[in-house]
Amino acid sequence: MLRSLATLLLLSTAASAETADGEALKRMTWDQIVEQARGGTVNWFMWGGSDTINAYVSGYVADRLKADYDITLNRVPISDAADVVNQVLSEKEAGVTDAGSVDLIWINGENFRSMKQADLAFCGYTGLLPNDSLINWDNPAIANDFGVPVEGCEVPWNTVQFAFAHDSAKVPAPPQDMASLIAWIKAHPGRFTYPAPPDFTGSAFLRHVFIHAAGGPDRLLGPFDPATFDATAARTWAILNEIEPFLWRGGATYPTTVTQLNELFANGEIDFSFNYDPAQFGLAVQAGTWPETTRSFGLTDGTIGNTNYTLIPFNSPNKAAAMVVQNLLLSGEAQLEKAKPEVWGAAPAIEISRTPPEIQEGFAAIKTHPSVVPAAELAKAALPELQADWLIAIEKGWAANVGN
Amino acid sequence: MTDRTRIALLLAPALLVLAGLFLTGLGLTLLRSFRxxxxxxxxxxxxxxxxxxxxxxGFLRSLALSLWIATASTVIAAVLALAAALLLRQTFPGRTLIAFLVQLNLTIPHIVGAIGILYLVSQSGSFARLAHAAGLISAPAEFPILTHDPYAIGIILLYVWKELPFITLILLANLQTLGEDHEAVARSLGASRWQAFRHVLLPMVLPGLATASALVFAFAFGAYEVPLVLGAHAPKALPVLAWQAWTDTDLASRSEAMAMAVVIAVVGLALLALVARGLRLGGQDAR
Amino acid sequence: MRADRMRTLAALALAGFLILPILPLAIWSLAHGWRFPDLVPQTWTLKAWSLAVDARSGVLHSLAVTAGIALATTLLAALIGLPAGRALGLYRFRGKGLVTLLLLAPAFLPGIAIVFGLHGVFLRLGLVGTVPGVILAHLIPVLPYMVLVMAAVFSRFDPEFEAQARSLGATPWQTFSRVTLPAVLPGLMTAALFAFLVSWSQYLLTLAIGGGRVQTLPLLLFSFSSAGRNDLTSAIALLYILPGLLVLLVTARQVTGRSLALVGGLRP
Known part of the structure; x- marks a missing residue:
């Protein structure tokens, strides 16, 4: 027992602060960085709720890192990335500048904005990654994370676009746009609901209603505008309050997480679920959680798309190794592996046309899970993500005007 | 070595650890709550x-909710535990098995119980399915709302399930040390069963029952993971609200989290004061 | 007899109540596709269990970490709590009431009341995100139980035996190991069992002080539960119950009852 305790204690203090100095790294060549990274450990904090994603990271990614670079990947499963932002913030406040506990975070949206605003991100190094050339930084949906310029502070990992799921055996002809969805909700009392913000997915659903109320996204792009917000918000709350009595449990309560929404859908309590990452639908069917007859769709007036990223905190003691991880994640092979529906089914964040022919063939050969609406079809009607200020205002307004 | 030095040396490690961890944690929380x-x-x-x-x-509603959860859980668990202890004091077939189940329950972490309760009584849980099979309901929505509900029924159910055995075991152990003599004497003097229980047995187990109940109340009031699994989106139990404020990326709300933590601490200290008074009334039997 | 039947009914109700929440966990852990209104799963499978014991899922690692932390916390608590229990159990001194109250306090103050402040201290000491940090944090709720049980044990201990051993030429260590320890060992075991269980079940302190890096079973459990993987969640939940069950079976079963009597008495 004593020996295992000793090992435990040793393990916990093994983290060394060898590559905490990001400025020094920026002056190195990639080969030198890889040399520095050897033998390092990367603590990667990421949402841990999918065993298939976990297996991809702890299996494929970790194995390649170990074999090719002698880097140990420690996947740290979390329920909410906001907790990690808070952790890095606490560290900064306490003066922990080179021995932080987080080396890499799976992140986007308001959490990225918080980190960038508080100077919690390691920035300006992404050009050093060899696989940076696979990223199309000219694409505004890649170069901006929820409207916040990325500016070399994070590296794209996946692209996703919001989609709805339904059971084709129960609802053969689902509504095709927001207006008919609202009409459908009123015609089918108790069969629809959405998670209460600040749930990530519930918040995204609200933005679709908000954009619908605004008559389209055009006036909502760009920085927060109080006048436009007030006018649109009033219409949004009116719509949401109007449908509230027709929601699940008469709108008296809302699910708190997308998980609860998924569970309600799985058990046939409601007729629709939705997700920012349609690949989740396929995974849920594979896991036996959802019926085989699950199908998914976008809206003809568009659904919001975004990119999610990995970010290195300013005080990570293992920046070199974390950079090697990011570079590996970007590689054509790793992006292809996670695009396979049985692995994850995630859409790539790189330009496939810039990868070698055999990778391109691999992508071409992928058959999407029948429950997952193909990314190309969703992309026909895509909406841009609103800037984080809009998002926060919508969430706060909902709590005050609808969900009280 | 004088006794005084010896006592000081014996107590030093525990007091140092408690002062270094517990009092420091509490003190810093207090300071920060005053910004x-x-x-x-x-x-x-x-x-x-x-x-x-x-x-x-949200705060007052959360405070009220947490007080409601703690009160209801404690009262129900204490009453049922008293009954269970009186039952288990007797001999009957299967007693050993039930006593084992009671003890096993003590080892099960709260979060496991909370998930079990969730799967059992949610609108699509096992009971709802049984009700459907029996033809009582035709859809999950018709089943009573027992989890993620504004009255925290699921949370209270979990605490009763988890704390009933805790109080039962304390009472059983107390009853064991007391023996049956006092009751027998009372009965022989003509007291009815109820009178013997009410005037002889109950006063004797009351200190143990009160202390155990206070511990249960403190736990049910301050636990975080149980309302996290079983609670509604609003109002939130106070610990959940405090944690949310603490993890808010707006640093200003941290002081508010600390203030809520202080409110929780005050309730805990009040309980401690009550227990301390009760113990002193009970007299000190230390040598 | 009516009283007999009432008693049987009450006993059955109690047993049912205790066992019921565990049943859906057992079924879910073997289920593939178990949706309303199915009473039993469409397909039975060991998939969740094979995932749970797969090294990549990290479940077994978490099991080891959780057990290691609980054992270390128990050991530390015993080292600190035994002397304190002796002082409280054997001696009468000024300020004893206050000391007892202070040692008792953490049992009544929920972890959330102190953890924010503690996090600030540990952060500056570099203890956040480390196993030693989590062990120290667990000591807070564990110590009261250890100290009070040991105080009760020592209040029934006769120091005369120690004096006799020493007068016969025993060294202090010999006196402790051959006289004192055997006398208090049963009580110490019950206190240790309690300490282990309190640490074993901790959620909040581990979450805050471990900062996610120290991934104990309850954290992993919540991570899967909040993702809606009922099958995996249930398998992990059952794995999480197992060690407690084993400890209970191995230690004398009356042990818990006795230690609870000591805790329940809570008399200095």
Missing amino acids: YLPGLGLTEPDLAAYAAVLTAP
């Missing part, structure tokens, strides 16, 4: 965090 943090340039303590917390509509 006093010289390290961050906050040198003028004020009550802004308390004012913000008290005027926020």
Whole structure:
């Protein structure tokens, strides 16, 4: 027992602060960085709720890192990335500048904005990654994370676009746009609901209603505008309050997480679920959680798309190794592996046309899970993500005007 | 070595650890709730965090909810535990098995029980399915709302399930040390069963029951993971609200989290004071 | 007899109540596709269990970490709590009431009341995100139980035996190991069992002080539960119950009852 305790204690203090100095790294060549990274450990904090994603990271990614670079990947499963932002913030406040506990975070949206605003991100190094050339930084949906310029502070990992799921055996002809969805909700009392913000997915659903109320996204792009917000918000709350009595449990309560929404859908309590990452639908069917007859769709007036990223905190003691991880994640092979529906089914964040022919063939050969609406079809009607200020205002307004 | 030195040496490690961890944690929480943090340039303590917390509509509802959860759980668990202890004091077939189940329950972590309760009584849980099979309901929505509900029924159910065995075991152990003599004497003097219980047995087990109940109340009031699994989106149990404020990326709300933590601490200290008074009334039997 | 039947009914109700929440966990852990209104799963499978014991899922690692932390916390608590229990159990001194109250306090103050402040201290000491940090944090709720049980044990201990051993030429260590320890060992075991269980079940302190890096079973459990993987969640939940069950079976079963009597008495 004593020996295992000793090992435990040793393990916990093994983290060394060898590559905490990001400025020094920026002056190195990639080969030198890889040399520095050897033998390092990367603590990667990421949402841990999918065993298939976990297996991809702890299996494929970790194995390649170990074999090719002698880097140990420690996947740290979390329920909410906001907790990690808070952790890095606490560290900064306490003066922990080179021995932080987080080396890499799976992140986007308001959490990225918080980190960038508080100077919690390691920035300006992404050009050093060899696989940076696979990223199309000219694409505004890649170069901006929820409207916040990325500016070399994070590296794209996946692209996703919001989609709805339904059971084709129960609802053969689902509504095709927001207006008919609202009409459908009123015609089918108790069969629809959405998670209460600040749930990530519930918040995204609200933005679709908000954009619908605004008559389209055009006036909502760009920085927060109080006048436009007030006018649109009033219409949004009116719509949401109007449908509230027709929601699940008469709108008296809302699910708190997308998980609860998924569970309600799985058990046939409601007729629709939705997700920012349609690949989740396929995974849920594979896991036996959802019926085989699950199908998914976008809206003809568009659904919001975004990119999610990995970010290195300013005080990570293992920046070199974390950079090697990011570079590996970007590689054509790793992006292809996670695009396979049985692995994850995630859409790539790189330009496939810039990868070698055999990778391109691999992508071409992928058959999407029948429950997952193909990314190309969703992309026909895509909406841009609103800037984080809009998002926060919508969430706060909902709590005050609808969900009280 | 004098006795005084010896006592001081014996107590030193425990007191040092408690002072270093517990009192420091509590003290820093207190300082920060008054927004006093010289390290961050906050040198003028004020009550802004308390004012913000008290005027926020969610706080008082959360406080009320947590008090309701703790009170209901404690009362129900204590009454049922008293009955269970009286039952288990007798001999009957299967007693050993039930006594084992009671003890096993003590080892099961709260979060496991909470998930079990969720799967059991949610609108699509096992009971709802049985009700459907029996033709009582035709859809999950018709089943009573017992989890994620505003009255925290699921949470209370979990605490009763988890704390009933805890109190039962304490009572059983107390009853064992007391023996049956007193009751027998009372009965032989003509007391009815109820009178013997009410006037002889109950007063004797009351100190143990009260202490155990206070521990249960403190736990049910301050636990975080149980309302996290079983609670509704609003109002949130106070610990959940405090944690949410603490993890808010807006640093200003941290003082509010600390103020809520202080409110929770005050309730805990009040319980401790009650227990301390009860113990002193019970007399000291230390040598 | 009516009283007999009432008693049987009450006993059955109690047993049912205790066992019921565990049943859906057992079924879910073997289920593939178990949706309303199915009473039993469409397909039975060991998939969740094979995932749970797969090294990549990290479940077994978490099991080891959780057990290691609980054992270390128990050991530390015993080292600190035994002397304190002796002082409280054997001696009468000024300020004893206050000391007892202070040692008792953490049992009544929920972890959330102190954890924010503690996090600030541990952060500056570099203890956040480390196993030693989590062990120290667990000591807070564990110590009261250890100290009070040991105080009760020592209040029934006769120091005369120690004096006799020493007068016969025993060294202090010999006196402790051959006289004192055997006398208090049963009580110490019950206190240790309690300490282990309190640490074993901790959620909040581990979450805050471990900062996610120290991934104990309850954290992993919540991570899967909040993702809606009922099958995996249930398998992990059952794995999480197992060690407690084993400890209970191995230690004398009356042990818990006795230690609870000591806790329940809570008399200094």
